[in-house]
Amino acid sequence: MARIQVVDETRAEGPLKEVYAEIARKRGSVANVFKIESLNPAVMRAHLDFYMSIMYGKSGLSRQQREMIATAVSNANGCHYCTTHHSEALWKYIRDDATIQAVKADFAAAPVGPKEKAMLAYAIRVTKLPAAVNEVDIERLRQAGFSDADILDMTLVASYFNFVNRLVLSLGVRLERDEDRVYKY
Known part of the structure; x- marks a missing residue:
């Protein structure tokens, strides 16, 4: 394992x-x-x-939005384990494989709203270039309709998955069998 x-x-x-x-x-x-x-x-x-x-x-972010962040960040980090888990969770809310694949592969082209695209762009920036995040990024999220509490929550979700992805990848956590992945979403 x-x-x-x-x-x-x-x-x-x-x-x-x-x-x-x-x-x-x-x-x-x-x-x-x-x-x-x-x-x-x-x-x-x-x-x-x-x-x-x-x-x-409790959060201004929906469960769907949080699972979108989890999926996009995990995929950006090359974490198959977390990408699989959170794609499955995202399915509970979206029920569209093409949209889920787009969130993973190219969120900018995904059939999601501009608010979600701004959120995912920010989550990937936190993942890839955290030191480059600046006031312009934050203002872009505010303009998209997110509150500062929402921005904190999306930063927490993105940062959490960066932590967990590294834990999983470094210690070789193996994906459970399909029939063993039965979770409450």
């Missing part, structure tokens, strides 16, 4: 067993991206809490 030791749910004890149970309850099953953190249950729990907050918490 990975380049480091992973403690499976069947061998988990104590705090790790509790975190696995919490993840399964909240998400439907335990994804390998969480299992990779099994040697540090406190980090796994913090990761779950952060993920749930930025992806499901």
